[in-house]
Amino acid sequence: MVGAGIAGLGAARVLHEAGLEVLVVARELGEASRVPDALLNPVRGKRGSVAPEAEEALEALWDFYPRFVPVRQGILRPVPEADRGAWKAKLEGRQIPHVWLDEGLYLENAGWLETTPLLHRLAEGLQILYAVVERLEGSTVWLRGGRRLDCRVLVYAGGASGAHLIGLGGRFTPGSVLVTREHFKQARSYGVYVAGHSLGGSYLPHQNTYALHQTQPHEVEWLLSEAQKLLGYRPEFGSSWAGVRYRLDKHYLKPIPGGYALTGFGSAAYFYAPLYAERLLRRLSEGSW
Ligand SMILES: Cc1cc2nc3c(=O)[nH]c(=O)nc-3n(C[C@H](O)[C@H](O)[C@H](O)COP(=O)(O)OP(=O)(O)OC[C@H]3O[C@@H](n4cnc5c(N)ncnc54)[C@H](O)[C@@H]3O)c2cc1C
Numbered sequence: 001m002v003g004a005g006i007a008g009l010g011a012a013r014v015l016h017e018a019g020l021e022v023l024v025v026a027r028e029l030g031e032a033s034r035v036p037d038a039l040l041n042p043v044r045g046k047r048g049s050v051a052p053e054a055e056e057a058l059e060a061l062w063d064f065y066p067r068f069v070p071v072r073q074g075i076l077r078p079v080p081e082a083d084r085g086a087w088k089a090k091l092e093g094r095q096i097p098h099v100w101l102d103e104g105l106y107l108e109n110a111g112w113l114e115t116t117p118l119l120h121r122l123a124e125g126l127q128i129l130y131a132v133v134e135r136l137e138g139s140t141v142w143l144r145g146g147r148r149l150d151c152r153v154l155v156y157a158g159g160a161s162g163a164h165l166i167g168l169g170g171r172f173t174p175g176s177v178l179v180t181r182e183h184f185k186q187a188r189s190y191g192v193y194v195a196g197h198s199l200g201g202s203y204l205p206h207q208n209t210y211a212l213h214q215t216q217p218h219e220v221e222w223l224l225s226e227a228q229k230l231l232g233y234r235p236e237f238g239s240s241w242a243g244v245r246y247r248l249d250k251h252y253l254k255p256i257p258g259g260y261a262l263t264g265f266g267s268a269a270y271f272y273a274p275l276y277a278e279r280l281l282r283r284l285s286e287g288s289w
Helices: 006-017 054-067 081-091 115-123 217-231 266-286
Strands: 023-026 037-040 072-077 098-101 104-114 127-130 133-137 140-143 148-150 154-156 171-190 192-201 237-247 253-256 259-262
Touching (some): 006 115, 006 266, 037 171, 054 104, 054 266, 081 098, 104 171, 237 266, 253 266
Parallel strands (some): 154 259
Antiparallel strands (some): 098 104, 171 192, 171 237
16 A cells, blocks of 8 residues: 555555555655545535535445544535525435535534544554655555565555656645634534634645645635635634645546556545545455455
8 A cells, every 4th residue: 555644544444454464655644634624525615516425435434433533523514595505406315414504504424523643543553664655667666765565456545746656647736724723613614614723725726736835825815714704703823734635537446557546535535535445445355366
């Protein structure tokens, strides 16, 4: 397994629990996955699109995360009155538990979690080699310094910063989270989101290649002005976190030479990781590896 973010650690944990021998190779524990608090949100954006396979993803994540860390239940989406009809139409026929309140849509089994304790808990007991991967050649992993690892099956879960290793293209979207002094136990999301000590959102355009991101002053201003609309005030913050999302099309598990790529979840990595970890296990159990 190349990568120790939520994609790699989630999958490694599921494979390990199923009795498979897994070696995780990573530069560090998480990267984009160190976004301080992660929403687990089945109804996306300002248009209220219901995520593909949201029902399966919700079931898988509730079976998985609470075994490691607390998951705070519920997300409030303060949808403007004028848009509620369109949102209701999108939810029709879907099995996404929700209730409409005066304030907006309350998603009862959506939620959020703190990522750092989760990554550490998932890593416990796994075999992890901290090293830099320079090249993948079939199922051979070449490390900095010339060392090579020959795997039975390679799983690439190296996220945005490692994407050049597999050459699948995709979109890279930089973004930031302000670490607020206030603690938001109730997650709210419309335009931007607040949850825990996080105020985050998607503001900057996509790019075709990965570049390290640092929070820009205009991003801070945008986050605070959107927070004003969401909360009615601008929360105080002490620091910021910056990262890059990596988005492929909706097939997040792809065959590649030597194994699979498990990556490209965009802003929904924590939402889909448990479902795709199960799918990877199924593929490996069915396959002729
Ligand atoms: C502002 C912002 C807000 C977000 N909010 C949410 C949210 O609310 N909910 C949500 O689900 N997602 C959210 N995301 C997205 C989420 O953070 C990421 O998409 C996700 O964590 C990616 O996980 P990953 O495991 O694929 O990759 P990463 O966490 O980036 O992990 C990559 C791993 O690969 C390793 N690696 C990479 N290259 C190499 C190499 N050459 N050699 C060795 N190791 C290597 C790294 O060390 C790391 O261990 C947000 C992202 C941003 C930027």
